[in-house]
Amino acid sequence: MKFRKQYQNFLRFIGTYVLYMLSQTLCKTLRIYSTGSDSIKSLLTEKKKFVLAFWHGTMVIPWFAHRDLNLLAIISKSKDGDLLAKILRKWNYTVVRGSSSTGGNVALQIMIDHAKHECPVAITPDGPLGPNFKMKAGAVITAKKSEVPLVLVGVGCKSKRKLHSWDNFEVPFPFSKVxxxxxxxxxxxxxxxxxxxxxxxxQCEEKLNELQKKAQEFSD
Known part of the structure; x- marks a missing residue:
């Protein structure tokens, strides 16, 4: 039993490492452009905290694009969340586990404390189980209670594959325009x-959906 558990842990480690390397290699080929990024640059220059929100199905690109900003990420306690958490830690994120269904209150309070005193926070406001493009309270409540601004970001990708999942999860093709x-x-x-x-x-949900539409139009 002990050997089997060690073997399973080894396979998980290898799987995580391979997925991380694939994600890293893929994302580095992307041609990433931005509109309106001065708002977030100004906050960073002034060393102000903020909450950054983007839809769950688009998250691969914004997680990668903001990997050097010393952000805290809220990730679900699911098995899929286990894998994502390990990758985000390699991308320099501080990871807190929790969701609307498990550990949510504790995770929310940690987000509020970090956004107020420690570092900016990133969240997918329709995660971890949707509905797709429907904003839950976490991002707005965190910004409200920590008294920091909320920044929404739409993500458009010219060439991608959409998976058959609740969020129509998007996997960009190599060298795609973003x-x-x-x-x-x-x-x-x-x-x-x-x-x-x-x-x-x-209102924030409507705004993020507008940004998402614009981002896709710009990338096409």
Whole structure:
């Protein structure tokens, strides 16, 4: 039993390493362009914290593109999340495990604390199980309670494969043209009521979907 467990752990390690190397090699071939990135550059120059949000199905590219920004990432406790967490740690992310269904409250509080005192936070607001392109509360609540701006980013990829998953997960083809489109920093009043916060979540969802559409148009 002990040998079998060690063997399984070894296979997981090899699998993670191979996937990391494939992801790294693929992403380095991409031609990544950006629109509106001055907003995030200004925040970084001024050493201000923020929350960065992008849709779950597009996450490969923004995770890679922002790997050197010292971000905290919120990743689900699923088996798929295990693999992603290991890759993101290799991409210099601080990883916190949790989701809307397991460990969510603890993870949310950690995100708020980090966004307020430590480092910017990145989140896929429709993850880990969707619905696709429907924003849950985490990104807005984190920005609201930590009193930092929320920056949304749409991701367009000219050549890609869409998987048959709930999020239509996108895998870019090598050397594909990619466009990132950023929103202006969105400040969320910490005194908003529950109903006002719910309305803000819907507005941010609409805005992120607009950015997603623009990014895809620019990349085509």
């Amino acid at each position: 466009q990132l489109v950023y929103s202006e920093p969105i400040l969320i009043d910490k005194n908003l009521s529950y109903d006002e916060t719910s309305k803000m979540i819907l």
